[in-house]
Amino acid sequence: MRKNKLFAPFLMLLAGAVVSIAMYCFHYTMEEMLPILLFVLIFFYLTGNFVQKKVTAFMEQILEEEAKEGEVIEKEFAGEGGDYMESKSAENGAEENI
Numbered sequence: 001m002r003k004n005k006l007f008a009p010f011l012m013l014l015a016g017a018v019v020s021i022a023m024y025c026f027h028y029t030m031e032e033m034l035p036i037l038l039f040v041l042i043f044f045y046l047t048g049n050f051v052q053k054k055v056t057a058f059m060e061q062i063l064e065e066e067a068k069e070g071e072v073i074e075k076e077f078a079g080e081g082g083d084y085m086e087s088k089s090a091e092n093g094a095e096e097n098i
Contacts, residue, residue: 004052004055004056004059005052007048007051007052007055008045008048008049008051008052009045009048010048011044011045011047011048011051012041012044012045012048014044015040015041015043015044016037016040016041016044019036019037019040020033020037023036023037
């Protein structure tokens with residue numbers, strides 16, 4: 001999960017580098033370069049954050065579904081007696097109740 005946090009800054013810096021090199025090649029003055037570069041950095045940082053949040057939410061959804069499929073035994077509190085009931089998950093069928 002740690003790698004996902006670096007997506008937005010990486011995208012912002014990559015876009016900033018490309019725009020800076022392009023403006024340098026086209027002989028922009030410093031007064032023209034800086035506002036354009038600032039706009040590009042802010043735009044791509046916000047875009048990167050949006051994409052990062054969507055990807056993170058999607059990954060969490062996948063992990064939750066895998067966790068649900070991987071459950072083998074559920075333990076439920078039976079009530080007053082303090083006994084626990086063990087039952088197989090729907091994946092294995094409800095064959096055994098204690």
